[in-house]
Amino acid sequence: MNFLGPEDAATFAPVIKAFEAKNPDITVKYSQVPFDQLNSTLQQRLGAKDDTIDVYTVDQPRLSQLAAQGFLEDLSSLKDQTEAAVPEAQYSVNLYQDKMWALPVWNSTQLLFFNKTALDAAGVTYPSADPSERRTWEQIATDAKAVQAAGTQYGLLLEQVEAYYQLQPLAESAGGGSGITGKDNLTVDVTNPGWEKAMKWYSDTFASGLSPRGVGGFQTSPLFSSGKVAYFVGGPWDVGAFSKADVNWGVAPMPYFEGGSKATPTGSWSWGINPASKNKAAAKKFLEFASLDTAGNLATTEATTIIPANSAATEQYLPKLEALGGDHAKGLAKLIANENTETAKARPVTVGYIQFEEIMGKAFADIRNGSPVDERLKQAAQQLTDAWKQL
Amino acid sequence: MSSVTRTSISKRRTLGYIGLSALGACIGLLFLLPLWWTFVNSLRAGGDTFRFLDPLQWETFFTLTPSLDNYAALLSSDLGLATWNSIFVSTVTVIIGLAICSMAAFALAAIPFKGSGVVFIVVVVSFLIPFDAIAIPLADLFRDWNLQNTYTGLILPGLGNGMAIFLLRTFFLAIPQDLVEAGRLDGLGWWGIFRRIYLPLSVPSLIGAGLTLFLFQWQSYVWPLLNGTDAQHILGPIALSNLQGQFNVDYGVMFAGSIVLTVIPLAIIIGFQRYFIQSVTTTGLK
Amino acid sequence: MSPSQLRDRPPTAEGQAPTGRPARRRRPPSTIVVAFAFLAPALISLVVLRIAPAAVALSESLFRESFLRGGTVFVGLENYADLFGNADFNNALLVTLVFSAIVNPLQIGVSFLLAVLYTRRAAGSKIWRSLVVLPIAVPPAVSAVVWSVIYRPDGLGNSFLALLGLPEQPFLSSPQQSLASIMVLLSWIGVGYWMLFLIAGINDVPTELYEAASIDGASAWRKLWSVTFPLVRRPLAFVLVADTVSNFLIFAPVQILTKGGPSGSTNLLMYDIYTRAYTLGDLNKAQAEVIILVLLTLVVVAVQFRLLRSSDNA
Numbered sequence: 001m002n003f004l005g006p007e008d009a010a011t012f013a014p015v016i017k018a019f020e021a022k023n024p025d026i027t028v029k030y031s032q033v034p035f036d037q038l039n040s041t042l043q044q045r046l047g048a049k050d051d052t053i054d055v056y057t058v059d060q061p062r063l064s065q066l067a068a069q070g071f072l073e074d075l076s077s078l079k080d081q082t083e084a085a086v087p088e089a090q091y092s093v094n095l096y097q098d099k100m101w102a103l104p105v106w107n108s109t110q111l112l113f114f115n116k117t118a119l120d121a122a123g124v125t126y127p128s129a130d131p132s133e134r135r136t137w138e139q140i141a142t143d144a145k146a147v148q149a150a151g152t153q154y155g156l157l158l159e160q161v162e163a164y165y166q167l168q169p170l171a172e173s174a175g176g177g178s179g180i181t182g183k184d185n186l187t188v189d190v191t192n193p194g195w196e197k198a199m200k201w202y203s204d205t206f207a208s209g210l211s212p213r214g215v216g217g218f219q220t221s222p223l224f225s226s227g228k229v230a231y232f233v234g235g236p237w238d239v240g241a242f243s244k245a246d247v248n249w250g251v252a253p254m255p256y257f258e259g260g261s262k263a264t265p266t267g268s269w270s271w272g273i274n275p276a277s278k279n280k281a282a283a284k285k286f287l288e289f290a291s292l293d294t295a296g297n298l299a300t301t302e303a304t305t306i307i308p309a310n311s312a313a314t315e316q317y318l319p320k321l322e323a324l325g326g327d328h329a330k331g332l333a334k335l336i337a338n339e340n341t342e343t344a345k346a347r348p349v350t351v352g353y354i355q356f357e358e359i360m361g362k363a364f365a366d367i368r369n370g371s372p373v374d375e376r377l378k379q380a381a382q383q384l385t386d387a388w389k390q391l
Numbered sequence: 392m393s394s395v396t397r398t399s400i401s402k403r404r405t406l407g408y409i410g411l412s413a414l415g416a417c418i419g420l421l422f423l424l425p426l427w428w429t430f431v432n433s434l435r436a437g438g439d440t441f442r443f444l445d446p447l448q449w450e451t452f453f454t455l456t457p458s459l460d461n462y463a464a465l466l467s468s469d470l471g472l473a474t475w476n477s478i479f480v481s482t483v484t485v486i487i488g489l490a491i492c493s494m495a496a497f498a499l500a501a502i503p504f505k506g507s508g509v510v511f512i513v514v515v516v517s518f519l520i521p522f523d524a525i526a527i528p529l530a531d532l533f534r535d536w537n538l539q540n541t542y543t544g545l546i547l548p549g550l551g552n553g554m555a556i557f558l559l560r561t562f563f564l565a566i567p568q569d570l571v572e573a574g575r576l577d578g579l580g581w582w583g584i585f586r587r588i589y590l591p592l593s594v595p596s597l598i599g600a601g602l603t604l605f606l607f608q609w610q611s612y613v614w615p616l617l618n619g620t621d622a623q624h625i626l627g628p629i630a631l632s633n634l635q636g637q638f639n640v641d642y643g644v645m646f647a648g649s650i651v652l653t654v655i656p657l658a659i660i661i662g663f664q665r666y667f668i669q670s671v672t673t674t675g676l677k
Numbered sequence: 678m679s680p681s682q683l684r685d686r687p688p689t690a691e692g693q694a695p696t697g698r699p700a701r702r703r704r705p706p707s708t709i710v711v712a713f714a715f716l717a718p719a720l721i722s723l724v725v726l727r728i729a730p731a732a733v734a735l736s737e738s739l740f741r742e743s744f745l746r747g748g749t750v751f752v753g754l755e756n757y758a759d760l761f762g763n764a765d766f767n768n769a770l771l772v773t774l775v776f777s778a779i780v781n782p783l784q785i786g787v788s789f790l791l792a793v794l795y796t797r798r799a800a801g802s803k804i805w806r807s808l809v810v811l812p813i814a815v816p817p818a819v820s821a822v823v824w825s826v827i828y829r830p831d832g833l834g835n836s837f838l839a840l841l842g843l844p845e846q847p848f849l850s851s852p853q854q855s856l857a858s859i860m861v862l863l864s865w866i867g868v869g870y871w872m873l874f875l876i877a878g879i880n881d882v883p884t885e886l887y888e889a890a891s892i893d894g895a896s897a898w899r900k901l902w903s904v905t906f907p908l909v910r911r912p913l914a915f916v917l918v919a920d921t922v923s924n925f926l927i928f929a930p931v932q933i934l935t936k937g938g939p940s941g942s943t944n945l946l947m948y949d950i951y952t953r954a955y956t957l958g959d960l961n962k963a964q965a966e967v968i969i970l971v972l973l974t975l976v977v978v979a980v981q982f983r984l985l986r987s988s989d990n991a
Contacts, residue, residue, distance in 0.1 A: 008468075034635075037612075040955045241438075390957075411798075414794065420808065426823070503708065526730075547722070596877055
């Protein structure tokens with residue numbers, strides 16, 4: 001059986017080994033396609049009914065389109081089991097037109113990391129890891145300015161500076177919603193006051209020099225590891241990297257806007273079956289093992305620091321993650337468990353998600369570089385309306 | 392000419408020699424600088440990659456504690472196999488491709504025939520078409536022909552290269568016609584003229600065309616993925632790309648991999664340098 | 678475009694006659710058979726591996742597919758009409774034209790001067806010129822990472838400017854500087870490569886010609902202009918056409934460094950095609966855009982051939 005994904009082979013070796021031990025008659029062959037080419041490769045090979053792919057990884061927001069294109073096998077028979085095994089947000093992202101098309105394997109969230117040395121130098125108190133003491137963006141910006149004044153190069157940095165995944169919570173918190181409305185989730189709504197407020201605030205963090213322009217999304221976490229940033233919003237995968245770097249860090253909940261709601265990103269990868277596959281029974285067994293079986297799901301996170309989607313697996317996993325971070329990560333397990341159930345805002349389920357993400361990504365980039373916010377959001381809304389007309 | 396002006400000329404020559412050498416060295420080093428930075432950071436831990444950027448310091452470009460850890464990490468990746476595959480695929484492409492392209496260029500440059508203009512248009516148009524744009528329909532074709540996941544499937548698209556044909560034709564046109572005439576009188580046929588006169592006189596441009604063919608394959612990235620390449624047939628750029636995870640990039644390892652993938656073409660370029668010294672006229676008229 | 682416009686062979690009588698006459702005398706197979714025997718492998722591979730898939734693209738550009746409504750419909754030239762009515766596409770077209778108008782003369786000028794420099798008698802010139810060629814061998818993803826480090830606000834570029842006492846520049850984050858920054862990066866990658874072909878051409882210039890010019894007391898600049906330049910016209914023509922074509926197809930650095938921004942200032946056609954095909958999922962319109970790009974390149978190349986030919990006659 002063939003399995004295709006963007007991670008390196010070491011990531012999935014444990015889950016494959018465990019599965020093969022349980023099912024000696026099935027062998028799983030993994031092949032890796034670099035992340036930036038995953039989508040085009042899948043489009044071409046699935047479109048040509050390539051039967052050398054049995055199981056492949058599905059970026060959750062892309063699920064609707066893949067299902068609409070007929071590139072995913074219907075897994076609705078596993079609906080009840082899945083609903084019981086994973087958090088609600090992780091169940092519903094796999095539904096399109098009331099059928100279930102993939103099983104969730106990984107989950108994610110975002111956390112506020114801070115540089116203790118930098119904060120100490122400015123005499124700023126550490127934010128607490130307790131979700132009930134969540135700080136506001138306004139407070140963090142003020143503190144970050146003070147830290148910057150005390151000699152740290154940058155005050156605040158978001159890991160994926162131009163990604164909807166990371167910026168959706170800003171708009172949600174400011175009351176702007178996800179940016180998509182309508183019956184089929186194909187109506188743009190990014191020009192409301194909430195979106196404008198969130199984006200104006202975001203634009204200001206760059207205009208005031210709190211955050212650096214011109215640092216690409218893939219260079220942000222090294223900047224924090226080398227001690228040049230006071231506050232950094234990043235994912236659980238950073239815990240592993242930061243604990244190896246010589247920076248004295250701590251962790252706290254992702255902030256929200258004063259008077260607004262609390263929202264954090266969520267979602268990651270599901271796995272689905274190619275309808276052209278000749279080994280569907282084996283493929284289904286493998287999916288059930290990797291997602292619904294606690295040990296199996298846990299095995300997918302053995303080599304990479306990422307949250308498992310399965311609730312029982314998460315419970316076992318989080319204390320391990322906290323231990324990995326040592327003293328720096330005190331309270332991390334409780335915090336992530338809280339975010340998963342209380343503040344997680346999934347990306348909207350829509351067949352037009354890919355266009356949405358791309359067009360918004362460009363808008364975020366321009367806003368960050370100083371484009372006028374109102375105008376740029378209007379332009380994005382127009383571009384999206386055009387793009388969705390083609391679907 | 393008086394002796395005074397003669398010494399001043401030779402003095403100016405020496406000055407010119409020194410000046411040109413210095414200028415050449417400066418420009419060469421300036422071009423090297425970004426790559427040197429990559430090399431130095433391939434000897435450092437990934438976390439330190441962006442540490443010594445600002446302000447500029449000696450550590451930006453040097454390290455006192457070089458470590459080969461990143462290169463050791465490459466050993467456990469696919470990069471070794473991928474490099475061999477890339478060398479194999481590129482070498483075959485260069486050899487067969489040069490044969491095909493130089494024959495075509497010869498026909499276009501030396502043989503007068505009706506329709507050569509049309510053929511030349513086909514050649515030019517073929518290299519105006521962006522390969523990535525036709526890769527998807529082409530991959531569908533290759534699937535029908537059962538060429539996915541084979542070396543043949545990787546090599547074929549690199550063989551007919553319009554730009555190489557165009558290049559060779561340009562240089563072939565510069566070959567003096569009296570040499571061809573002399574060859575004819577010696578009783579050479581078209582094949583003889585091609586092999587005995589055109590090819591030996593065109594070594595620099597053949598190398599240039601070979602380099603064009605080589606780079607096309609050495610950097611091929613989208614095509615092998617679309618053509619469904621498995622771990623056995625993996626190529627260098629894909630293995631390099633696979634080194635970076637989705638969530639974290641270890642730049643130390645990535646730079647080490649890219650140094651490996653850069654050193655091989657560099658060795659080839661330096662190795663073939665001396666042939667660029669020969670000129671058509673000197674080799675031809677001797 | 679007529680075939681004669683594409684041929685830059687000097688239309689002199691001696692140019693073609695000698696090869697024709699002996700052929701008639703010995704009655705070998707007719708030249709057209711010989712010519713096609715030489716051409717067959719290349720023609721087959723070009724037609725099957727390039728032209729045929731391009732024809733598929735051409736036909737797909739006349740259809741429209743909707744996965745929501747299902748099915749494919751023939752829409753004629755509607756995809757093309759839509760493109761020309763689209764502000765983003767028109768911007769991409771403009772950016773591409775501006776980019777080509779600047780980057781091509783720049784790269785060719787620099788590679789010519791470098792070729793001249795590195796063919797002069799000077800210490801270590803073979804080593805130095807290898808260094809200039811080197812960047813072409815660097816994997817594109819890595820060049821992009823290195824240059825993003827150069828162009829960062831706290832990066833190498835600004836550090837060097839500070840060393841020279843110059844003010845800090847925004848580079849890629851400014852709509853005014855981003856395209857120029859991409860051009861510098863591309864020139865770093867490309868000029869060494871084009872220089873190689875010009876070196877091959879310059880070495881064909883008989884050294885006696887230089888010596889003759891030196892004895893005449895010609896200045897270095899005059900020699901460059903009146904001896905070297907006309908004699909490398911042929912390789913220069915190749916470099917001009919090939920460089921123009923490859924600069925129309927620039928993609929990787931834009932994708933990795935700027936994603937077409939800021940404010941669309943680096944949205945070159947090839948990148949626009951990529952986003953249209955894979956992120957906007959509009960494959961048919963992307964194919965139409967490919968056809969437009971190929972036609973545009975064809976027109977520019979045809980004009981170049983024509984100019985080169987008329988300067989031939991002059």
